Amino acid sequence: MSRPFALLFSLFLIWAWLSSGQAVRAAESPQSASAQVSEESPVINFPEATYDFGEIMEGGEVAHDFIVKNTGKAPLEINQVRPG
Numbered sequence: 001m002s003r004p005f006a007l008l009f010s011l012f013l014i015w016a017w018l019s020s021g022q023a024v025r026a027a028e029s030p031q032s033a034s035a036q037v038s039e040e041s042p043v044i045n046f047p048e049a050t051y052d053f054g055e056i057m058e059g060g061e062v063a064h065d066f067i068v069k070n071t072g073k074a075p076l077e078i079n080q081v082r083p084g
Helices: 003-019 022-027 030-035
Strands: none
Touching: none
């Protein structure tokens, strides 16, 4: 791929992302999102958000169960989980 074409293509992708409104939604603060929660909404709560496994030998397997609580009044649906 030629360098000018790659640059134009990258600029097009950025323009398409910005014009789609994704950038605005991604920049919303958590406060504005919580202001939109109604009294009948689910509310997800993690008593423990992280866990330190310490040092692990290469190839070693570890596991930890995270507790997820719904402190809201509506059912909580978890549609996707991404480890990070």
